[in-house]
Amino acid sequence: MTDKKYIISLESLGFGPEFEVFKAEIGEQNLARVIAEHKERYIVKNENGEYIAEVIGNLRFSAHSRFDFPSVGDWVSISVYEGGKAFIHRIANRKNALKRQAVGKDGEEQIIAANINYAFVVEAVNRDFNINRFQRFLTICYEADIEPILILNKIDLIGKDKLSELSKLISSRIPNVDLITTSCYDSSGISALREAIQIGKTYCFLGSSGVGKSTLVNRLSGAVMMQTNSVSETSDRGKHTTSHRHLVVLKEGGLLIDNPGMREVGIANAQMGLESSFQHITRLSETCHFKDCAHRHEKGCAVLKALENGEIGKDNYQNYLKMQRETEHFEASELDRKQKGKKLSKLIKHVNNRRT
Numbered sequence: 267m268t269d270k271k272y273i274i275s276l277e278s279l280g281f282g283p284e285f286e287v288f289k290a291e292i293g294e295q296n297l298a299r300v301i302a303e304h305k306e307r308y309i310v311k312n313e314n315g316e317y318i319a320e321v322i323g324n325l326r327f328s329a330h331s332r333f334d335f336p337s338v339g340d341w342v343s344i345s346v347y348e349g350g351k352a353f354i355h356r357i358a359n360r361k362n363a364l365k366r367q368a369v370g371k372d373g374e375e376q377i378i379a380a381n382i383n384y385a386f387v388v389e390a391v392n393r394d395f396n397i398n399r400f401q402r403f404l405t406i407c408y409e410a411d412i413e414p415i416l417i418l419n420k421i422d423l424i425g426k427d428k429l430s431e432l433s434k435l436i437s438s439r440i441p442n443v444d445l446i447t448t449s450c451y452d453s454s455g456i457s458a459l460r461e462a463i464q465i466g467k468t469y470c471f472l473g474s475s476g477v478g479k480s481t482l483v484n485r486l487s488g489a490v491m492m493q494t495n496s497v498s499e500t501s502d503r504g505k506h507t508t509s510h511r512h513l514v515v516l517k518e519g520g521l522l523i524d525n526p527g528m529r530e531v532g533i534a535n536a537q538m539g540l541e542s543s544f545q546h547i548t549r550l551s552e553t554c555h556f557k558d559c560a561h562r563h564e565k566g567c568a569v570l571k572a573l574e575n576g577e578i579g580k581d582n583y584q585n586y587l588k589m590q591r592e593t594e595h596f597e598a599s600e601l602d603r604k605q606k607g608k609k610l611s612k613l614i615k616h617v618n619n620r621r622t
């Protein structure tokens with residue numbers, strides 16, 4: 267066990283009523299949250315401190331996929347043994363999970379983090395600013411049932427006029443989602459951001475590479491209660507052990523997950539999220555002549571009509587189609603994967619039958 271002086275409650279680690287049953291089943295003393303993941307080693311934390319943990323054989327053997335392994339943010343049942351080490355026995359049902367498609371394996375999903383309340387979706391104001399990407403990340407949030415908050419960062423790079431122009435654009439395209447404008451350089455908006463963070467809630471940062479996610483996390487955790495440095499004290503691999511995903515517990519409450527590798531986030535099976543992030547288009551599509559209208563060239567398409575009369579922007583429409591295609595592609599490749607799996611198992615049966 268390490269860092270005894272940082273004793274905190276389960277609630278401040280994000281524990282909520284949805285995990286009460288799990289807690290009752292395993293006993294409070296065995297409950298912990300996964301705060302870091304590195305290969306197959308984890309750091310788990312509870313009221314007593316932090317432990318380096320690995321999954322027990324049973325869990326490993328019964329696992330069907332990556333989903334059955336712990337990920338950052340999971341609540342787990344542990345048993346502690348000597349030297350601040352623990353075994354992970356079970357994972358509580360996830361409230362939600364942020365997923366991405368594994369690199370190179372078409373269609374297969376990986377869990378990035380679990381049990382998240384809010385996502386800070388970050389875009390920077392420089393030349394790369396892209397409202398479609400904002401919307402793309404929103405789609406991911408809605409699909410995962412994570413409430414988004416928009417951050418427009420690096421506002422030190424532009425003047426007041428440009429900022430108000432961008433803010434207007436964002437609030438017209440994405441109404442009903444809070445927007446915080448920040449600069450890590452001159453600190454503007456950082457206190458507003460800090461105020462938006464609630465005690466015991468888990469936040470992840472989404473946004474493409476270079477928008478300033480890590481810088482923002484560092485700014486917020488300037489008074490970090492506890493980075494997960496305890497691993498480096500006990501492991502032989504030094505500080506870099508924690509370079510993977512981890513959950514930072516802020517001194518003033520609130521839990522942050524920085525997400526390196528969010529670059530490859532794709533729209534995995536996000537039909538539902540797509541519908542909520544393009545509410546206007548979805549509402550229109552209910553009045554299309556054909557029920558399965560793809561809004562591309564169909565007769566009586568309400569979306570195309572709205573596009574024609576300027577009710578929806580061309581940009582918005584094209585972005586919608588692009589994400590639609592991606593979703594379809596994902597669904598198709600997943601189906602393909604399942605069919606291949608079936609074919610393979612048939613083949614194996616066939617071979618086995620011939621042997622006997």
Ligand SMILES: Nc1nc2c(ncn2[C@@H]2O[C@H](COP(=O)(O)OP(=O)(O)OP(=O)(O)O)[C@@H](O)[C@H]2O)c(=O)[nH]1
Binds near residue numbers: 474480
């Ligand atoms: N001008 C300006 N630069 C910033 C600001 N915030 C971050 N940067 C710079 O932007 C660059 C990228 O910042 P990071 O925090 O590494 O970006 P990231 O989103 O974490 O990127 P990945 O880790 O690749 O996903 C760094 O050089 C930062 O110093 C800001 O508010 N203003």
Ligand SMILES: [Zn+2]
Binds near residue numbers: 554555562
């Ligand atoms: Zn249509």
